[in-house]
C-alpha cells in the first residue's frame with residue numbers, strides 16, 4: 001500500500017479484518033519489519049489517541065518515530081502558492097514538506113478542516129501537498145474530510161462485539177459547544193457503507209453530510225425510529241456541511257445527548273465514540289460509564305488499525 005487516506009486504500013475489508021485479528025493476537029510478530037525505518041508524524045492539530053496509538057504501533061514494528069507539532073516549534077508555514085511571503089510566515093510548505101520527507105520513510109499527517117473554504121477543505125489541499133511533494137508514502141491521521149485510522153478501529157470493534165451477522169449501526173449527531181469537523185462522521189459512514197451492516201444516520205435538519213459519504217445509508221430524522229432496535233450507537237458532533245452554513249453550529253439542542261432513555265429504545269446497544277468526548281453534551285455520564293459503553297476497547301483498537309496500515313505500507317517500501 002502506498003498511501004492510506006480512505007477505506008478504498010485498505011482493499012478487501014474481510015482480509016483487512018483478518019490482518020487486524022493477527023496483529024491483535026501477535027502484536028510483536030513483525031518487529032523486524034520496521035528496523036531502520038523512520039515514521040514521521042506531523043500534527044497541525046491536537047491529539048491524544050492518534051499520537052500515542054500510532055507511535056505504539058510503529059514501535060511494535062521496530063520503527064524509529066519522530067513526532068512534530070507544526071504549530072509548536074516549527075516555522076509558521078505558508079501553504080498558499082504564488083503569494084509574496086512578506087507576512088508572518090518564514091517558510092513555505094513547498095520546501096518544508098520535501099525537507100521533512102528527507103528525514104523519514106513514512107509520513108502520517110493530521111490536518112483538520114479549517115472551515116474557511118469548503119472547496120479547500122474538501123479538496124484535501126494540505127494532505128495532498130504531503131502526498132505530492134514529500135516523495136514518501138503518506139497516511140491520514142485525520143485530515144479535512146476523513147479519519148480512516150479511527151474508522152478502521154471502529155469496524156474492528158464492531159466486529160469484535162457484534163451479536164448478529166448484520167448489526168444495526170446508528171450514527172447519531174450530538175450537540176457540542178464548538179463546530180467540529182465532519183471528518184470522523186464522513187469516514188465512519190464511508191466504512192459502514194462498505195460493509196453489509198444496516199446503517200442509519202440521524203441528525204437534526206440542516207446537518208446533512210456530503211452525499212458522497214452518506215451513500216446508501218438511511219437518513220432518519222425521527223431520532224426514536226433511528227434508535228429502535230439498534231445494536232451500536234455511534235455518537236459524534238459535526239458542524240453543518242451544507243451551504244450557506246458550512247462550518248457553523250446550527251443547534252446545541254441537548255435533547256440529542258445520548259442518554260439512558262434513548263439507549264432503552266435500542267436492542268441493548270453498545271455505545272461508541274471516537275473520543276475525546278464532552279460528557280453530558282454528547283453522552284450522559286450514566287451511558288458512557290455504563291456496561292454497554294465500549295469507548296475504551298474502541299480506543300485500544302487504534303493501535304491495531306495503525307499497525308495493520310503501517311505493515312501494509314512497510315511491505316511496499
Ligand SMILES: CCC[C@H](NC(C)=O)C(=O)O
Pocket residue numbers: 142180181182183184237274275276
Ligand atoms: C478524533 C476527533 C477529533 C476532533 N475532535 C475535536 C474535539 O476537535 C473531531 O471532532 O474531528
Ligand SMILES: NC(=O)OP(=O)(O)O
Pocket residue numbers: 046047048049050051142150274275276
Ligand atoms: N479519536 C482520536 O483520533 O483521538 P485524538 O484526537 O485524541 O487523536
